[in-house]
Amino acid sequence: xxxPSSSWLIWPxxxxxxxxxxxxxxxxxxxxxxxLFAVLTGGASLVLGWQVLxxxxxxxxxxxxxxxxxxxxxxxxxxxxxxxxxxxxxxxxSIYSGGYFQSRLTGDDRDRRRLAQEQYFWPLWLLLWGALNxxxxxGDVFNIYICxxxxxxxxxxxxxxxxxxPSLVAAMRYLLVSLLGSLSFLLGxxxxxxxxxxxxxxxxxxxxxxxxxxxxALALVSAGLLLKTALFPFHFWLPPAHANALxxxxxxxxxxxxxxxxxxxxxxxxEEILLAAVGALPAILGGGAxxxxxxxxxxxxxxxxxxxxxxxxxxxxxxxxxxxxxDPAGMGGPALFYFAISHSFAKGAMFxxxxxxxxxxxxxxxxxxxxxxxxxxVSSFAFALGGLSLMGLPPSGGFxxxxxxxxxxxxxxxxxxxxxxxxxxxxxxxxxxxAVAAILSPRLLEERPQLxxxxxxQWSALALALMAMLLxxxxxxxxxxxxxx
Amino acid sequence: MxxxxxxxxxxxxxxxxxxxxxxxxxxxLAALARAYLFPGASAAGLAARVDASLAxxxxxxxxxxxxxxxRAYDTLLECFVLLLGVMVVWSLWRPDGAxxxxxxxxxxxxxxxxxxxxxxxxxxxxxxxAGSDRAGGAFQAGAILGGAGVLLLxxxxxxxxxxxxxxxxxxxxxxxxxxxxVGIAAMAWGxxxxxxxxxxxxxxxxxxxxxAAFSIGLCLAAxxxxxxxxxxxxxxxxxPSRNQGEFR
Numbered sequence: 126x127x128x129p130s131s132s133w134l135i136w137p138x139x140x141x142x143x144x145x146x147x148x149x150x151x152x153x154x155x156x157x158x159x160x161l162f163a164v165l166t167g168g169a170s171l172v173l174g175w176q177v178l179x180x181x182x183x184x185x186x187x188x189x190x191x192x193x194x195x196x197x198x199x200x201x202x203x204x205x206x207x208x209x210x211x212x213x214x215x216x217x218x219s220i221y222s223g224g225y226f227q228s229r230l231t232g233d234d235r236d237r238r239r240l241a242q243e244q245y246f247w248p249l250w251l252l253l254w255g256a257l258n259x260x261x262x263x264g265d266v267f268n269i270y271i272c273x274x275x276x277x278x279x280x281x282x283x284x285x286x287x288x289x290x291p292s293l294v295a296a297m298r299y300l301l302v303s304l305l306g307s308l309s310f311l312l313g314x315x316x317x318x319x320x321x322x323x324x325x326x327x328x329x330x331x332x333x334x335x336x337x338x339x340x341x342a343l344a345l346v347s348a349g350l351l352l353k354t355a356l357f358p359f360h361f362w363l364p365p366a367h368a369n370a371l372x373x374x375x376x377x378x379x380x381x382x383x384x385x386x387x388x389x390x391x392x393x394x395x396e397e398i399l400l401a402a403v404g405a406l407p408a409i410l411g412g413g414a415x416x417x418x419x420x421x422x423x424x425x426x427x428x429x430x431x432x433x434x435x436x437x438x439x440x441x442x443x444x445x446x447x448x449x450x451x452d453p454a455g456m457g458g459p460a461l462f463y464f465a466i467s468h469s470f471a472k473g474a475m476f477x478x479x480x481x482x483x484x485x486x487x488x489x490x491x492x493x494x495x496x497x498x499x500x501x502x503v504s505s506f507a508f509a510l511g512g513l514s515l516m517g518l519p520p521s522g523g524f525x526x527x528x529x530x531x532x533x534x535x536x537x538x539x540x541x542x543x544x545x546x547x548x549x550x551x552x553x554x555x556x557x558x559x560a561v562a563a564i565l566s567p568r569l570l571e572e573r574p575q576l577x578x579x580x581x582x583q584w585s586a587l588a589l590a591l592m593a594m595l596l597x598x599x600x601x602x603x604x605x606x607x608x609x610x
Numbered sequence: 611m612x613x614x615x616x617x618x619x620x621x622x623x624x625x626x627x628x629x630x631x632x633x634x635x636x637x638x639l640a641a642l643a644r645a646y647l648f649p650g651a652s653a654a655g656l657a658a659r660v661d662a663s664l665a666x667x668x669x670x671x672x673x674x675x676x677x678x679x680x681r682a683y684d685t686l687l688e689c690f691v692l693l694l695g696v697m698v699v700w701s702l703w704r705p706d707g708a709x710x711x712x713x714x715x716x717x718x719x720x721x722x723x724x725x726x727x728x729x730x731x732x733x734x735x736x737x738x739x740a741g742s743d744r745a746g747g748a749f750q751a752g753a754i755l756g757g758a759g760v761l762l763l764x765x766x767x768x769x770x771x772x773x774x775x776x777x778x779x780x781x782x783x784x785x786x787x788x789x790x791x792v793g794i795a796a797m798a799w800g801x802x803x804x805x806x807x808x809x810x811x812x813x814x815x816x817x818x819x820x821x822a823a824f825s826i827g828l829c830l831a832a833x834x835x836x837x838x839x840x841x842x843x844x845x846x847x848x849x850p851s852r853n854q855g856e857f858r
Contacts, residue, residue: 135803146783187683189805194659196683245701252694271687282698322655341645
């Protein structure tokens, strides 16, 4: 069922874009405008999710020009789920950011620098949010390229915002990698257009065939997307970029940005023709990521680096299950998406909590964090809950996702995949326990320092962690949304 | 780490290390050529469809019709890419780290500006107008206007004072904001986002191009300038530079 033309699709894209311009126009740090537009964007996204759930696939021909001449936006269940996920994580991060930038002000001359950071944070973040929604909803490959550019540039800007030398170096590397990925994607788009005479995503996916130009196009597009998603062995740029950014930015990068390019990869690779031929490739790289990322995470000294390397490992899970997409019962897709949204909430909560520790203690050395739960009980709890979901313990979204992984793998007779997922959970437990043991350690601080962070920073992280838990309890709603095809 | 490693290797080793990279690149090029030259790979494109809809699009030029009507949404987002570029560059600017540009007030440059800048503004406006039925349009016009801005910035020309400092940020935002409002207005009129048809399409496209060209020109010049306007700069000028490694 496709309703003729729905205008609900356009608002999650243009509301944040409008908000970004208004924030940029404001003279002083636009915290109120930013928060207002974050709430409006989140609201518009949730309404879209509800509409798709209630009425089926929505589409909107921009300028009333139908493809292949024009561009059309399209929201099926998967796209609507990603927009909804972005709304939930985005709202939590926005509320956290309000408290974060307020708490960093200390009343001395360093405040000017911090106010300048906040001044650019809001427009960049809202632009990124709009571009991500545009990416999820776009039905046109060239338009997707422009959205990718917007996402990449704003992410790089956000990464560099902290101004520390390591974050500048990481941002530069991120920019170069991202540009290379974009160019590769664009070259692939050129081949697609040359072969198919259309830029419409659905038509191109329908026309996939093992001819040299199509193979080339798909290889270029996939390579570009993998580079941007930081799948092992393309992960080298991710940990320093995600760990050294300002804490709300870390949560945005790990929780949302990598999901955008992963989602596009899924769009191209869900086709059976492709899965049958080379479906093992993403799975092998994913397996490598799970093991290598977990090992690296375990050996980190800084909490944010640990969480960043954990992202490298968790990206592996997003790819390792691609062979499962050929499942006749159709449980492969739900497993992947369930993992993606659980990871977004759990990892977002962990980065937000880690940022709270960093701001309170002035450092994030894991071994010296003992006693932090005394001052920041809510954040510590949020971090632990996020860790539970990451490990895949019930009742959490991560548990449901891994349960779907393992059962689907076993019914398909892919024992190695089921084993890999279980092994990966063990490795995840190892590094999560290492961090949680320090945070929840019974050791008391010698003198109790004054609370230096806003309450909204603690509670927004907890809310996001609870969302990850809720996913394990109310699994029907996301799965029903995903079922809209 | 990598730099240190490179420094230690003897210089004449480097050529040999490049060989496998060159071989891989050649292989990649060969694969590209094979895919490009594959028989049957070149399809007709969308030119015929564009021509068929040109009358309803409101302009005579194919390129302008595609950029400002059929795929206007792409152009809207491209305008945001440029604005985003300025935001990112400004966010990187440090009041303490950057040396102020030495104004090399040469007599030749100053007289060249007086000669060229009015001409460039005229050529830019012409390109904008010409875009409706031949090559030209907002991006070309914006590039020329941006060039004029760069010329003036080269020696901090007094002519820059004609443009009020306070107008810079609103000027940058004008194009994207106007584009968005046209799209929303079309929806308020009961159409789709950015829906406009002949006859009023011609007027809307010219207005869109004018606003976009103005902002594109400003964006390009602002990217060259590289620093936010004075108001913020003054705020940061008396700031000491000792806080660079600070994260709190």
